[in-house]
């Protein structure tokens with residue numbers, strides 16, 4: 001393009017931008033109806049903001065537009081709600097207008113590498129959804145998974161503790177949480193044949209999730225390679241356990257899940273892709289939330305002491321101070337509120353880490369009531385996203401909203417009305433097991449180790465913690481700079497645990 005041409009185009013472009021800015025301002029000050037986010041460069045501006053850091057982009061929009069607004073994208077709109085009324089309306093979905101398959105489809109494509117249309121995703125939900133609910137939302141199902149997870153984790157930490165001996169060592173926090181949860185929960189769910197050497201590839205895929213959204217080969221190459229290796233390992237796992245009519249050497253859940261997959265007309269590779277997408281749903285968020293629980297409690301000495309005292313006292317009074325008896329107790333026999341302070345700390349951690357709901361697509365034109373006198377018209381084909389993170393950080397929802405208050409949920413006052421696991425028919429199916437996994441993890445770490453947070457060089461991390469990573473996923477991720485230093489606990493009770501019964 002020659003210089004003369006540029007002289008003509010540049011003022012035109014600047015004029016156009018000024019007009020968009022004026023329009024944006026007039027819309028943003030409009031206080032009735034459903035405001036639209038207007039970017040200086042139509043579509044591209046908002047799309048870039050969303051792709052770069054979706055949560056922070058939406059959080060800023062919340063400050064500017066309030067509890068409901070829409071973002072125009074090339075193919076339509078994304079309607080965003082973050083008021084209690086708007087989120088409840090969408091979660092409850094009384095008119096059955098929203099299809100959650102839109103979000104599942106993206107997850108299955110990016111993580112599992114399987115391209116399915118909405119109908120295919122619906123069939124997947126219909127076949128696999130009930131199997132997942134039976135395993136993770138019923139006490140019968142959980143009784144089969146939870147004690148194995150506890151005992152495997154015990155063994156894993158016992159070995160780690162023995163390896164440490166009298167020295168201390170630092171670990172990357174997210175990696176340690178990942179190893180503890182991924183390996184032991186996977187074996188509890190998929191049996192001893194589960195290839196736990198897939199851990200590094202799993203973490204690499206999760207860390208690079210946002211890269212998979214940008215289809216530039218060299219940018220996403222290493223994540224795609226990790227995905228291919230994972231798919232190969234899962235395929236050989238399935239081949240080794242599938243007898244032709246059932247799954248050998250694995251708990252009932254794995255057998256039912258793989259039998260349901262075998263009943264579809266998907267290729268072996270795509271079946272492995274669906275399993276991988278499920279595994280990602282099962283572990284990625286749990287690992288992140290577990291990391292944040294350690295960060296919050298280890299940086300608040302008073303909170304940590306109170307939670308640890310509660311753990312010690314309940315293990316002593318209800319399990320004769322024998323942590324193994326606690327771990328072996330079936331899920332159905334453990335009262336849900338057995339560790340009230342720890343439970344509250346987990347809920348408070350969830351409140352501060354969950355950012356976004358699953359993506360939904362409007363099946364027909366529908367009105368969403370998102371506040372007193374505020375109704376938004378969502379058109380057929382528009383996408384809908386619930387910005388849970390901004391709701392949970394709203395001072396009108398709970399005071400001192402930006403700060404971690406470990407005992408917030410004990411009193412039950414000043415707590416949000418909505419759960420961090422969503423609501424309605426698509427509420428998280430793993431919510432019971434996720435909370436249990438994280439609680440058992442924390443209990444065992446406090447029994448085995450003295451712990452402190454340090455940076456990459458081993459210097460203590462106290463007040464100034466690196467901020468969480470909030471880009472492109474539904475739950476924020478602890479900064480990779482945060483490490484944890486472990487020292488084997490010198491107390492008598494721990495030594496007896498380390499040596500086993």
Ligand code: HEM
Pocket residue numbers: 091100132136281282283285286287289350354356357358359420421422423425426427428429430431433434435474475
């Ligand atoms: C702390 C860890 C976890 C968090 C924060 C979390 C959060 C969520 C959220 C926010 C949703 C979307 C709800 C909606 O949009 O309506 C969801 C959906 C889902 N989660 Fe979780 N989750 C966690 C762990 C798990 C685990 C361990 C499993 C499996 C064992 C699991 C399985 C699922 C499934 C299958 C769905 C889709 C439900 C549906 O659409 O019907 N999640 N989760």
